Amino acid sequence: xxxxxxxxxxxxxxxxxxxxxxxxxxxxxxxxxxxxxxxxxxxxxxxxxxxxxxxxxxxxxxxxxxxxxxxxxxxxxxxxxxxxxxxxxxxxxxxxxxxxxxxxxxxxxxxxxxxxxxxxxxxxxxxxxxxxxxxxxxxxxxxxxxxxxxxxxxxxxxxxxxxxxxxxxxxxxxxxxxxxxxxxxxxxxxxxxxxxxxxxxxxxxxxxxxxxxxxxxxxxxxxxxxxxxxxxxxxxxxxxxxxxxxxxxxxxxxxxxxxxxxxxxxxxxxxxxxxxxxxxxxxxxxxxxxxxxxxxxxxxxxxxxxxxxxxxxxxxxxx
Amino acid sequence: xxxxxxxxxxxxxxxxxxxxxxxxxxxxxxxxxxxxxxxxxxxxxxxxxxxxxxxxxxxxxxxxxxxxxxxxxxxxxxxxxxxxxxxxxxxxxxxxxxxxxxxxxxxxxxxxxxxxxxxxxxxxxxxxxxxxxxxxxxxxxxxxxxxxxxxxxxxxxxxxxxxxxxxxxxxxxxxxxxxxxxxxxxxxxxxxxxxxxxxxxxxxxxxxxxxxxxxxxxxxxxxxxxxxxxxxxxxxxxxxxxxxxxxxxxxxxxxxxxxxxxxxxxxxxxxxxxxxxxxxxxxxxxxxxxxxxxxxxxxxxxxxxxxxxxxxx
Numbered sequence: 001x002x003x004x005x006x007x008x009x010x011x012x013x014x015x016x017x018x019x020x021x022x023x024x025x026x027x028x029x030x031x032x033x034x035x036x037x038x039x040x041x042x043x044x045x046x047x048x049x050x051x052x053x054x055x056x057x058x059x060x061x062x063x064x065x066x067x068x069x070x071x072x073x074x075x076x077x078x079x080x081x082x083x084x085x086x087x088x089x090x091x092x093x094x095x096x097x098x099x100x101x102x103x104x105x106x107x108x109x110x111x112x113x114x115x116x117x118x119x120x121x122x123x124x125x126x127x128x129x130x131x132x133x134x135x136x137x138x139x140x141x142x143x144x145x146x147x148x149x150x151x152x153x154x155x156x157x158x159x160x161x162x163x164x165x166x167x168x169x170x171x172x173x174x175x176x177x178x179x180x181x182x183x184x185x186x187x188x189x190x191x192x193x194x195x196x197x198x199x200x201x202x203x204x205x206x207x208x209x210x211x212x213x214x215x216x217x218x219x220x221x222x223x224x225x226x227x228x229x230x231x232x233x234x235x236x237x238x239x240x241x242x243x244x245x246x247x248x249x250x251x252x253x254x255x256x257x258x259x260x261x262x263x264x265x266x267x268x269x270x271x272x273x274x275x276x277x278x279x280x281x282x283x284x285x286x287x288x289x290x291x292x293x294x295x296x297x298x299x300x301x302x303x304x305x306x307x308x309x310x311x312x313x314x315x316x317x318x319x
Numbered sequence: 320x321x322x323x324x325x326x327x328x329x330x331x332x333x334x335x336x337x338x339x340x341x342x343x344x345x346x347x348x349x350x351x352x353x354x355x356x357x358x359x360x361x362x363x364x365x366x367x368x369x370x371x372x373x374x375x376x377x378x379x380x381x382x383x384x385x386x387x388x389x390x391x392x393x394x395x396x397x398x399x400x401x402x403x404x405x406x407x408x409x410x411x412x413x414x415x416x417x418x419x420x421x422x423x424x425x426x427x428x429x430x431x432x433x434x435x436x437x438x439x440x441x442x443x444x445x446x447x448x449x450x451x452x453x454x455x456x457x458x459x460x461x462x463x464x465x466x467x468x469x470x471x472x473x474x475x476x477x478x479x480x481x482x483x484x485x486x487x488x489x490x491x492x493x494x495x496x497x498x499x500x501x502x503x504x505x506x507x508x509x510x511x512x513x514x515x516x517x518x519x520x521x522x523x524x525x526x527x528x529x530x531x532x533x534x535x536x537x538x539x540x541x542x543x544x545x546x547x548x549x550x551x552x553x554x555x556x557x558x559x560x561x562x563x564x565x566x567x568x569x570x571x572x573x574x575x576x577x578x579x580x581x582x583x584x585x586x587x588x589x590x591x592x593x594x595x596x597x598x599x600x601x602x603x604x605x606x607x608x609x610x611x612x613x614x615x616x617x618x619x620x621x622x623x624x625x626x627x628x629x630x631x632x
Contacts, residue, residue, distance in 0.1 A: 050451060053463050053508075054463075056463075119357045122354075123353065126353040130347075130350035131343070131346055132350035135350065142361070147617070147621060149569050149617055151593070153365070154610075155606040155607060156610070157364070159371065160368055189360070193358075193364070193365075195361065223349035223350075252456040254458050270458045277576075298451065298455070309516055316516070
């Protein structure tokens with residue numbers, strides 16, 4: 001970002017002022033410049049620490065195994081030189097159904113985030129704008145559940161979902177069965193409702209003036225209409241925040257699908273990669289796989305960088 | 320009493336109260352209806368599992384078993400603390416991990432936030448770079464760093480170059496002395512950007528005038544940090560410490576991908592051990608007991624942190 005105030009040369013007026021108090025200004029300027037130099041130096045060192053593993057990953061994904069190991073002892077490890085090709089990527093597609101894994105992850109992520117936005121925003125609306133008995137108790141319970149880490153209920157939850165009823169089509173007949181293991185719904189439904197999302201929506205909605213509801217009610221609007229036509233359109237930032245905060249965990253899910261999904265055609269990318277990694281140690285291909293599932297997220301992040309950062313910041317300021 | 324249709328009711332003298340009552344009734348009904356989808360899902364996939372975790376921990380339930388679960392009282396808890404060396408080791412590893420990660424990650428995050436909290440050319444680019452590991456999946460990060468930590472891997476070759484060959488490197492993840500430390504380093508590397516952003520948000524709530532006043536009084540950068548920045552960051556600090564601690568205690572993916580708890584249980588953690596017992600070895604009752612112990616630990620630590628950071632106000 002550019003900040004004109006810090007520019008050394010501020011035009012004629014600045015120069016006149018500078019010459020008026022020449023001696024102090026020159027040393028001050030020099031001091032500030034060395035200060036800036038050290039800042040940039042420090043930030044660059046950190047930038048290298050944060051980037052080197054990822055650069056190494058992308059570069060290695062383009063090289064044959066022998067060359068990866070050979071380049072490790074020199075700066076060549078970070079440069080796409082030598083025998084560069086996409087062979088590792090083709091290798092990944094030959095070995096495992098990556099396209100299916102990607103489809104599964106996209107499906108699970110889109111449905112979890114999309115349904116979550118609807119369900120949690122409605123709950124936030126009910127809690128912040130409607131007067132009904134018991135809503136304070138409900139809100140208190142929701143806030144209390146924020147302290148429960150998913151890891152502590154993961155194992156009992158496997159036991160629980162294994163007993164839930166589900167509908168199946170068997171030989172053209174719709175039947176019901178028990179057990180949610182190895183399905184799409186087991187990867188989606190438990191993560192739709194989210195206490196933190198409800199909390200964020202409740203907070204945000206309560207900042208919108210109540211007079212809007214009253215005006216709409218005088219015009220004969222029902223509560224659902226008020227939610228859909230007034231509150232939702234006014235709450236873009238809240239929806240963006242919740243979408244971003246739920247997108248990353250949904251895409252990165254690992255522990256849960258590891259336990260509940262054994263069928264290969266239902267696996268998401270992260271679990272698929274762990275299996276791939278175990279059956280094969282051709283590092284070039286492993287790096288191709290990790291690059292393949294990292295790139296889409298990285299691109300989404302770079303495009304929506306500003307929204308990402310402000311969402312994370314919003315999640316912390318409230319705490 | 321006869322039931323009067325609403326149109327007729329509207330013309331009776333009590334219509335004001337009646338309308339009020341129906342409006343209120345409708346509001347309650349609407350509130351419940353709009354709360355219902357999230358409410359039902361939360362009960363099914365949060366409240367019931369929590370209750371299950373609690374009740375199963377007093378039984379000998381197994382994931383797939385012909386026999387129904389039997390009540391065994393406190394047996395699981397007694398077994399965990401007195402007869403299960405691996406569990407005790409896992410508890411120790413988890414706390415050691417948190418003990419290092421919490422202060423280092425919080426401190427480094429603050430340092431980065433202070434570095435990038437200024438208007439300078441290119442500062443946004445640095446923020447983005449520092450944040451990139453956060454959006455990279457921890458599974459990817461774990462696999463990648465497992466490659467970097469190999470005996471003939473990049474980390475050793477870099478150390479070799481920096482020390483001009485004086486130090487020949489080691490097999491980081493297969494040495495009980497270094498495995499947990501190696502996982503600590505990559506965990507900090509991955510998540511520090513997240514906390515940088517939180518600190519940054521906190522830094523930006525501190526009014527600029529305070530710094531100007533401090534400068535007028537002749538305060539240097541360090542004095543400004545101690546007297547203005549740090550007191551202004553107190554609420555942020557609570558949040559950062561609590562989130563890092565809870566995240567650190569939940570350490571699982573890195574272990575599962577990189578070491579599977581080895582070598583000789585030197586990297587086994589509470590959550591990893593619970594999943595191994597409950598899922599792989601199907602001892603759901605025992606795993607539920609471990610989960611419950613974990614939850615109580617998280618709760619106690621969160622409460623202690625709240626209290627400690629509040630007291631000084």
